[in-house]
Amino acid sequence: MSREGTVVRDKAGFLERRKDRRLGVLTVLVVLGLWEAVGRSGWVSPFFLPPLTQVLLSGWEITRSGEVFSHLAASLWRIGSGFAVGAGLGVLLGVALGFSQKADDAIHPLVAATYPVPKIAVLPLLILWLGIGEASKVAVIGLGVFFPVAINARAGVRNVDPLLVKAALSLGSGRWGVVRKVILPASLPMIFAGLKLGVGIALLLVVTAEMIAAESGVGFLILSAADLMQTTRLLFGIMLLSGLGLFLSWLLGRVERKLIPWRG
């Protein structure tokens, strides 16, 4: 031991987490670089893995011709309307179930029984009922978004701190005031958690539905490229989906920060 004695060291130091965005960007760049290198090396046929630059080039062509935008617009429209319908009904039902024990006793078993059914399995039935057009696609997305939103909204309402409800009652609120001014804002964070799950599901379902029956959309773009063995277009379609997913969760994050400013 030295003359100064033993200096205390921070044993918990390794628990500290410091965020470094540059690392994430670096990883993406390295993967893209590897892709390009492997594609050019001749180790694999460009039919299986064309280099990144070729994929981007083919993407640029269909972007310039406007084809990409019509596919993107078709997919976005389906996601948007399916999401709006599913999330709207999900919030309504979830809040109702969370608030009324009677409604919950009556309806929750039905929800629990239908929730685990993979929604894509219902698509053929929806096509049978609603036709091959837009309605069946919007419906399957709506169905997929509906469940996580409803279940989260129900949980959010049920978990509202009863003390906050008491505070509102003591300040003169009636039942409706409690629902509108306490229960709804208090369950917003949970509802948003449900919406975030819903975005992922909507993306999954839109692509699947477009692969099964569509003449437009990013899913159709990918499948038709595969049919024609155009690997570059196929890979560009996949990159589009990655971008679309990032964009949608960014959008939802913005809305969330706007609506829930009290969460730090």
Place this chain on the structure above:
Amino acid sequence: MRTVVEGVSKAYDHPKGPQTQALGRVDFAIEEGEFVALVGPSGCGKSTLLNIVAGLLAPSTGRVRFHGASLNGRPRTAVVFQDLALFPWRSVEGNVRYGLEELGVARRDRRRRAREWLALVGLEGFEAHYPHQLSGGMKQRAAIARALAVDPGLLLMDEPFSALDAQTRMDMQLELSRIYEATAKSVLYITHYIPEAVFLADRVIVLTGRPGVIREKVRVDLPRPREERIKVEPRYVEYLERIWGLVRGVGGAAEGTGS
């Protein structure tokens, strides 16, 4: 407004096993403009009693009555809860405005009155902050302003300072007695901290252990405005010792001396 608690008791049902008799039968009154402190050991039913007076819990026996002129729609009681229960999604000013909205006060007046109350509790400049951005003492002040803003007939406070550090607690006691002396509200104040009860109250009601019944009602004849230096006066110390004795079960029949 005068508040009368008549034969109130509470037993909680349990799904399995016997009921919990939380509160025995208690009778007392709170006069218009009086500050009554209720002291008793943890678990003796103080919060239960406060919730009954607030109309948030039904008593097993007895009732609570309010006497006096109509309050024109203002609530009979407003509560400062032990855990504050500030609305996290509302700013400080939004919290104080809450009750005014429910009262139907016009938008412009709500804002003005909320700001007046915030100024009174010393929260000027923090109107736009959210509760999570405030220190414990500031949250406490916000909760007090929120309850006072609806101008209730009786202010109910459930151990509001128990989560504060000693220094802040002392400051808040002074602040509260200043606010009480400025507004002349009736107050029912719950605490298990006897020096606080004696410092703040006109009358201290001592409850026994669970199920709580009234052991003694002690009138506190100390001058107002209450200032920090009364805490070293012999009379204050005598009250402390007497009430300590009552809480520990020494002397004092259920007969109210000087109630």
